[in-house]
Amino acid sequence: xxxxxxxxxxxxxxxxxxxxxxxxxxxxxxxxxxxSVFVEDHRTALRLRDLLRYRHGPKSYTMRKIPDxxxxxxxxx
Numbered sequence: 001x002x003x004x005x006x007x008x009x010x011x012x013x014x015x016x017x018x019x020x021x022x023x024x025x026x027x028x029x030x031x032x033x034x035x036s037v038f039v040e041d042h043r044t045a046l047r048l049r050d051l052l053r054y055r056h057g058p059k060s061y062t063m064r065k066i067p068d069x070x071x072x073x074x075x076x077x
Contacts, residue, residue: 024044024047024048024051025051027048028048028051028052028055028056029055031052031056031075032075033075033076033077034074034075034076035074035075036072036073036074036075037072037073038066038069038070038071038072039070039071039072039073040069040070040071041070041071042065042071044071045063045070045071045073048061048063048073049061049063049073052073052075056075056077057077059076059077060075060076060077061073061074061075061076062074062076
């Protein structure tokens with residue numbers, strides 16, 4: 001080659017690669033609007049919240065503490 005790269009036209013970009021690496025990540029990927037997950041500890045609820053926010057946007061979740069039981073995280077958008 002003479003110092004130039006071959007330019008290809010009309011090649012579609014690949015779809016976003018988003019393989020979930022954990023069970024919690026798989027749950028976040030599969031959740032549809034209105035689905036919820038119950039978790040027993042606050043740390044796991046925060047991790048699920050962050051996964052939903054990353055995958056579906058900053059306003060895609062809500063979470064509430066269930067007294068003496070744990071936490072519930074919903075996908076809302």
